[in-house]
Amino acid sequence: xxxxxxxxxxxxxxxxxxxxxxxxxxxxxxxxxxxxxxxxxxxxxxxxxxxxxxxxxxxxxxxxxxxxxxxxxxxxxxxxxxxxxxxxxxxxxxxxxxxxxxxxxxxxxxxxxxxxxxxxxxxxxxxxxxxxxxxxxxxxxxxxxxxxxxxxxxxxxxxxxxxxxxxxxxxxxxxxxxxxxxxxxxxxxxxxxxxxxxxxxxxxxxxxxxxxxxxxxxxxxxxxxxxxxxxxxxxxxxxxxxxxxx
Amino acid sequence: xxxxxxxxxxxxxxxxxxxxxxxxxxxxxxxxxxxxxxxxxxxxxxxxxxxxxxxxxxxxxxxxxxxxxxxxxxxxxxxxxxxxxxxxxxxxxxxxxxxxxxxxxxxxxxxxxxxxxxxxxxxxxxxxxxxxxxxxxxxxxxxxxxxxxxxxxxxxxxxxxxxxxxxxxxxxxxxxxxxxx
Numbered sequence: 001x002x003x004x005x006x007x008x009x010x011x012x013x014x015x016x017x018x019x020x021x022x023x024x025x026x027x028x029x030x031x032x033x034x035x036x037x038x039x040x041x042x043x044x045x046x047x048x049x050x051x052x053x054x055x056x057x058x059x060x061x062x063x064x065x066x067x068x069x070x071x072x073x074x075x076x077x078x079x080x081x082x083x084x085x086x087x088x089x090x091x092x093x094x095x096x097x098x099x100x101x102x103x104x105x106x107x108x109x110x111x112x113x114x115x116x117x118x119x120x121x122x123x124x125x126x127x128x129x130x131x132x133x134x135x136x137x138x139x140x141x142x143x144x145x146x147x148x149x150x151x152x153x154x155x156x157x158x159x160x161x162x163x164x165x166x167x168x169x170x171x172x173x174x175x176x177x178x179x180x181x182x183x184x185x186x187x188x189x190x191x192x193x194x195x196x197x198x199x200x201x202x203x204x205x206x207x208x209x210x211x212x213x214x215x216x217x218x219x220x221x222x223x224x225x226x227x228x229x230x231x232x233x234x235x236x237x238x239x240x241x242x243x244x245x246x
Numbered sequence: 247x248x249x250x251x252x253x254x255x256x257x258x259x260x261x262x263x264x265x266x267x268x269x270x271x272x273x274x275x276x277x278x279x280x281x282x283x284x285x286x287x288x289x290x291x292x293x294x295x296x297x298x299x300x301x302x303x304x305x306x307x308x309x310x311x312x313x314x315x316x317x318x319x320x321x322x323x324x325x326x327x328x329x330x331x332x333x334x335x336x337x338x339x340x341x342x343x344x345x346x347x348x349x350x351x352x353x354x355x356x357x358x359x360x361x362x363x364x365x366x367x368x369x370x371x372x373x374x375x376x377x378x379x380x381x382x383x384x385x386x387x388x389x390x391x392x393x394x395x396x397x398x399x400x401x402x403x404x405x406x407x408x409x410x411x412x413x414x415x416x417x418x419x420x421x422x423x424x425x426x427x
Contacts, residue, residue, distance in 0.1 A: 015256050016270030016274060016375070018266075018273070020272070022374075043304075119327065119330070120331070120334075123327035127373055130252055157325075161298070162304035163302055164303075179302055
């Protein structure tokens with residue numbers, strides 16, 4: 001039945017191609033880019049900040065209902081880049097998992113444990129033919145009592161790493177190049193610097209200056225440890241600080 | 247282990263008698279980062295390349311070499327996510343053995359059970375083989391041991407072995423320099 005061409009199904013389900021690749025997983029990565037949105041995450045000394053574009057395609061849409069930033073628990077947030085429907089499905093399951101963890105073990109699910117759970121779920125979809133991989137890259141952020149500020153990125157292949165800074169989406173590579181230069185000497189950014197680096201990275205890579213309503217910003221800080229999205233006023237303050245600085 | 251919606255195996259024989267999915271899995275392993283292991287008179291060493299995709303990655307969050315029990319460790323070449331699944335399953339199997347026999351699992355037993363899992367995924371419905379080869383290193387009552395397990399589920403005991411990129415150079419080096427114990 002199959003010769004060197006792998007019977008032609010290697011592009012439809014997650015089986016190996018003759019070169020040892022998983023085409024469905026690679027296509028899932030393309031789906032992440034197809035959303036046309038770029039996201040950035042930066043970890044400072046004792047805070048983490050994630051930023052993403054808020055593209056509202058229709059003026060009649062209720063802007064406040066468009067979001068890619070989801071709290072999983074009070075202390076852990078998730079920024080999903082890619083297909084929003086897949087994102088909602090993952091967030092629903094992650095919230096369930098984190099709540100069960102808290103109930104079963106009596107303490108909050110740590111960020112890295114949640115990130116690993118998400119990544120392991122993604123791996124199952126790359127190995128079992130009955131479910132396709134999800135078309136999202138998830139950035140998970142939180143403040144861990146032992147390891148301080150944490151930023152993890154999980155992708156459709158099931159990889160997950162901790163990051164000092166990272167990016168996902170359409171201009172992922174440009175953003176990573178920008179961030180590598182900024183983080184080269186392992187700077188320990190303060191909260192304000194962290195947020196401003198994240199926002200200015202997005203502005204630089206997309207080559208446009210944003211209005212406060214065009215981006216979403218999520219943060220976790222050592223002071224209060226809760227994950228929250230910044231209000232439009234707070235975003236405005238940071239944007240002003242960036243433009244005055246330049 | 248397979249999925250009921252897919253009651254047929256995705257890994258099937260080609261006319262020449264090959265299981266091509268397994269061959270492709272081996273190709274995936276062969277393009278992974280190099281790892282190797284050497285058995286000595288009084289121990290075993292395993293090592294691997296840890297090249298991260300960017301300086302932005304927090305290297306303390308990545309652990310390619312994992313322990314399965316106190317005296318058995320494992321390293322891989324190939325797909326990291328598949329490796330995590332096998333580590334989890336093997337650790338559970340080691341614990342189940344201890345619960346049943348009140349003895350720590352011998353290296354050969356753990357290797358056999360891990361290999362059996364990998365073989366299942368080459369035959370069950372709706373799943374693909376694992377895209378990793380494992381080097382399992384352990385020390386038990388039979389002394390130091392080193393096993394390599396492939397995506398097909400076949401395993402061999404080695405005095406020294408390598409996997410991943412540049413495996414032929416690595417093996418040539420090991421063959422020349424290995425002093426029999």
